Amino acid sequence: MPVYCITGANRGIGLEFVRQLAQSSDNTIIAATRSLSSDLDDLKAVASPSTHTVECDTSNLQSIHSFVKDTSRILGDKKIDFLLNNAGVNLGSWQNSLALGPDELHALLAVNVIGPAKTVELLLDAGLLSADARILNMSSVLGSLQRSSGPGPRQYAGYSISKAALNMLTVHQSEDLKQHLPGAVVISMHPGWVKTRMGSDAAPLEPSESVEQMLKVLHRVGGEDTGTFCDYSGEAIPW
Template sequence: MPVYCITGANRGLGLEFVQQLAQSPDNTIIATTRSLSSDLGGLQAVVSPSTRVLQCDTGSVPSIHSFVKSVAQALGGDTKIDFVLNVAGVNPTPSQSSLNLGPDDLQAQIAVNVIGPAKVVELLLDAGLLSQDVRVLNMSSSLGSMERTAQAKPHQCAGYSISKAALNMLTVHQSEDLRHRLPGAVVISMDPGWVRTRMGGEAAMLEPSQSIGGMLRVLHRLSSKDAGSFYDHSGEKVPW
């Protein structure tokens, strides 16, 4: 029975991951939310009996430490996590450009979008909770692609774009560093596409079900040669 750990699972892409994975009774799901006092109605409506909803504010390292302890208690025994999906992300200031970046806003995006995924993997590894062949998906964006951003006019979401480019570099480092500890591990970045969520907006081209279905197909066929790669939801490589 594969074990999935999904951050940011109470809405948007994270919620759709839970919904699709919960359809199989073989899947054990650890679904995280920044606060257990948040509106979890949507999440509770789709969870399976083998889903555990845990608190994890990925913008807070102490919260991630507490989360990892909760995971160890929830799994118990020798059960390991097979898939880590770092989905939680923020884009609070999409109108900011490189000429009016708010330092606090950028730091908040770096905390959630970069440091969070780094610490989730690090602390789960140190706690002995990752399987030998773990697959790590860091949710990126085409806005994190330097080549695509350079071609796009006008440029958009400067702070978010910068944080996702940093996340892509984290993926490259994690893919090598994690394999020194877990030789079968594979870490990738993924661009979900422009998806119709609260962050993506109603004008987006893709339904969440399309994006997540595609990403799961890519995730489940990953091999060692894919380590450190950047894919979109259809399995096409995205330029750095």
């Protein structure tokens, strides 16, 4: 029975991951949400008997520590086979590089970069990652330096900066984990422009299509793929 751990699981892409994975009773799911006092009706509606909802505010180190302890208690001798670092924010989207708000940028880096870094670190320290763990860091094509360097106006400066930093984190994690989990694979993935609260109704992709394709990619990646950046269909994206 594979174990999946998903952060930001109560809405959007994270919720769709839970919905699709919960359709198989073989899957144990750790569904992490920023607060257990949030509206979790949608998550409860799609959860399976083997879905466990836990609190994890990825911007708060103490919350991540508590999440790891809760996850250890729930799993017992089991380990996480698939870790989906999905939680993310897009703040100050109107700001460009000449008018970045420090508070917004700090918050973006806390959630989008430091959160995934400490989540992997603390789960590893607790012995909760399987020897062949697959780790997906949810990135964005906006984090591609090459794609962003062409002519034309830039978009979402702070968000783009945080996702470029997340991509670099992926490269470092892919190498650093080898001495602990030689079979582990870490990838950055762009989910596409998806109809979510962050993506808006103007997006062309339904969450179900994006997640279905991402799971196919996640289930087929091998050692040669660690430290790479791709879109939801598996197509490589330049750094």
